[in-house]
Amino acid sequence: MATRTGMGVSIAVAEAVKLANADVISAYPITPQTHIVEHLAELVANGELNAEFIPVESEHSAMSACLGASAVGARCFTATAGQGLELMHEVMYIASSMRLPIVMAVTNRALSAPLSVWGDHSDVMAVRDTGWIQLFVENGQEAVDNIICAFRMGEDQRVLLPVMVHLDGFHLSHMVEPIMMPEQSEVDRFLPPCNYPLPLNPTKPVTMGDFAPPVIYTEVKWAQEQNVRASKSVVLEVWKEFGNAFGRHYSPVEHYRDEGCKVLLLTMGSYSETAMTAIDKMKAEGKDVGLVRLRLWRPFPFDEVRQAFKDADILIVLDRAISFGGVGGPVCSEIKAALYPLDKKPKVVSFVGGLGGRDISVTDFENIVNRGLEIARKGSTREFEMYGVRE
DSSP states (O other): OOEEEEEEHHHHHHHHHHHTTOSEEEEOOOTTTHHHHHHHHHHHHTTSSOOEEEEOSSHHHHHHHHHHHHHTTOOEEEEEOHHHHHHHHHHHHHHHHTTOOOEEEEEEOOOSSSOOOSOOSHHHHHTTTSSOEEEEOSSHHHHHHHHHHHHHHHHSTTTOOOEEEEEETTTTTTOEEEEEEOOHHHHHHHSOOOOOSSOOOTTSOOOOSOOOOHHHHHHHHHHHHHHHHHHHHHHHHHHHHHHHHHSOOOOSEEEESOTTOSEEEEEOSTHHHHHHHHHHHHHHTTOOEEEEEEOEEESOOHHHHHHHHTTOSEEEEEESSOBTTTTBOHHHHHHHHHHTTOSSOOEEEEEEOOGGGOOOOHHHHHHHHHHHHHHHHHOOSOSOEETTOOO
């Protein structure tokens, strides 16, 4: 029987890794994810988790160690944030192209300079094209559930891809929340042991990730692209089975009070819960505005996005990262591309806000919606607006 308890979200993520029976944890501490690997180190040291904990000198080394461990068939986990994620950047491409099902928790953090330890989505947008499955969560319960799901997704032999679970730094990682922690027996029934089909074996040596001349490189990348896109069906399957087993259900695109609404707000990550309160308040005032939340970032859920917005007149998108010199928000850019084939498209209004951990309150979300409606109806020459900036 699952136990409901108050727990720091970072600690809960570590406990979820314990429930998943990870074999190897390789990590370097960096704010705001340090508590995750600190607690995992304690669990291993106390004998509560039978795993190898590899303390390394950098995030680049952390991911490199995971490559080797995963390649011999171990269930691997690591965690990082911000600058640490960028230091891993080079090695992340190798994990996905070599089909190694590593799971990583990313406590999203703003990138330098200036130095910031607070959260936004700058780090994830910098690694969006590394070939990993990427999931976003809004609260601690979702973090626990999706860490467990991530191992099942990545290790499925139809997939064999690394998986990132994104949780907002500080706004989520350092919160204490009520969480239903599954029993070990429940997780064991849902998550089978890791059975990597092509583990390295010194008696049958092979080379992995070797040199590829131009004559085959394109075909390799096309095969990788097909694999990432095909993983979506397994992601959906795993979420469905998790919902049947635990009673908590997840979807690539999730809806909140948006039925029949012609004006929609799109968010991603923990700020979505504040946006829900804003939607409730606007509904009470007679404003017909709905909320859509994006959970599956890669592979991008084109079909679900088109279905969600096909009848809308106005779509207001909030990004927590900026594409410098471009169209503004990376999420909004993807949404516009997804909607392009539709004959009837909503007017899309792009906002960037919440950078460097700046709060966006219920009132702020109301202001964003009101300003978005004004822009949609009157027009604007700007590709996007930076919300709350002091000009």
